[in-house]
Amino acid sequence: AQSVAQPEDQVNVAEGNPLTVKCTYSVSGNPYLFWYVQYPNRGLQFLLKYITGDNLVKGSYGFEAEFNKSQTSFHLKKPSALVSDSALYFCAVRDAGNTPLVFGKGTRLSVIA
């Protein structure tokens, strides 16, 4: 069975500092990994995905994520955080095939001015 863990419920970072939101996964085959962001009272917005190839994936709004197969991790990163990045972030995974995404419980990011 597929699963995703986001070990931190909350991440606080100062504006201008780098941010990392952690995600680890478990799948039986090759992982297909996704990050989403949710602003208050909105649905989830797709940020980026890892399918294959380069371990560093670039996405929307300056976010990137690093795939590490040996550590089964897919951490979300941004070099310089903005207050407007404050939101709820979800990591998701599926293995090969047309199956629904499995989501982590989410990490709330607060960027403080």
Added chain:
Amino acid sequence: DVKVTQSSRYLVKRTGEKVFLECVQDMDHENMFWYRQDPGLGLRLIYFSYDVKMKEKGDIPEGYSVSREKKERFSLILESASTNQTSMYLCASSLWQGSNQPQHFGDGTRLSIL
């Protein structure tokens, strides 16, 4: 851009009522999904559908049913609403074409059962 539209942003219903949540997507996606989102529990899959008139149970289907009579529309039905079904409900859609397709979400329906 893909647009997934949920018919109501906020809905208040009473215990025992039959409740319909509607979702429409405009990108000819084969797959459609219903999740509920609760604090500390993340997103949990209720039902999904790969095609018209097809449905599959997700992780928490009890107390819910779905209908997909047209490709663009996927309805979630609470047969007899209960207070523990108070939640945020999110609809999503995606292309059938395999593992690399993201799911696209609507803005959600915040449902309160009194």
